[in-house]
Amino acid sequence: MGQAKSRRRTCTTPPPRGQEIRGWIDLNLLPQELLVLILSWVPGRTLVTCGRLVCRQWRDLIDGPLLWKLQWERDPLKREALPAALEVARRCPRMEWARVGILQPFGRNLIKNPRGEEQFQHWQVGHGDGMCLGGNTCWISQLIDLVKEGLWEDLLDSFQPDIFISDWWGTHEKCGCTYNIYVLLLAADKNSVIARFVTEMDPTEEWNVPFQQASHVFRQYGPGVRYLRFQHIGNRPGVEHTEAHITNSTVLVKLSQ
Incomplete structure (x- = not known):
């Protein structure tokens, strides 16, 4: 007599209600x-x-x-x-x-592409090509939505964390260009200016100012701030092109020590 073949029994009908096999864990x-x-x-x-x-x-x-x-x-x-x-x-x-x-809004540079690489991606550039002739002025600007970057209205209005900015500015001796930094804290309409920082150049030394780091802390700026505009403006007295320069632009949000 041969040995009976072993057959695996399969369940073809579902288990009775209340006896379902649970494959999840609470x-x-x-x-x-x-x-x-x-x-x-x-x-x-x-x-x-x-x-x-x-x-x-x-x-x-x-x-x-x-x-x-x-x-x-x-x-x-x-x-x-x-x-x-x-x-x-x-x-x-x-x-x-x-x-x-x-x-992660705290301690992170909120400027995108801070060195102006990637063909000025994330920056608005005057006349659209990085150089301009009109008025012998060229500008490069970036608008930061502080709420979109991770802050919130109550924090900005009631606690007003410090907003630290830094970059480099001065004159370019080889071509006589001057560069200035304009930083504006704006309201929700993106136009109303609540606070500002502008580098100032002595007219008597207009063409003899070496590049230097500028830094500023916006503190106790008042309620209503929602945007920050970071802008470089370059000027040249002649008719030649003025090039736009960016050197590690920085915007950091942190609390006062």
Whole structure:
């Protein structure tokens, strides 16, 4: 007699109601410390766009500091921004952790393409080609939406963090060009000027000013600031072209020490 063949029995009918096999785990049953650790491995944008909608507990965790601290401590690029964010949270009780966690507005240069590479990408250039003849003046400008970069209205109006700017300006001895920096803090209409910084050149030394670093801190500038315009303006007395120069333009937001 031969051995009977072994046959695998397959289930062709679903299990009775109430006996379904569950392939998921209710994460809310985990201790909160473990839940925070698990969620901290989820990409930040996914946490905000999807995770906050799961339940009130997840929303509160994502809106709080613990989860974002874990993410920043793992990422060397974000680790440096953690002290600044903690200082803001200490002074600003209404800290928007999810917003800060994704956009990282503190301690990050808000100027895009700060050296004017990539064919002046992100910059507006006078006459559109980087050089101009009209009025012997050339300008390069960048408008920064402070709210879009990660700040929020209540922070800008009530706490008014310092806005630090720096760059280089002066004259170009070989061609007689002068360069000046204009930085404006603007209201929501993008036109109303709330505060400004302008480099000033002594007329008696107009063509003998070596390039030097200019820096300024906007502090206690008042409510209503929503935009910052960073602009270089170059002038030349003759009819030759004036070239636009950018040398590591910087805009940083941080709190007063």
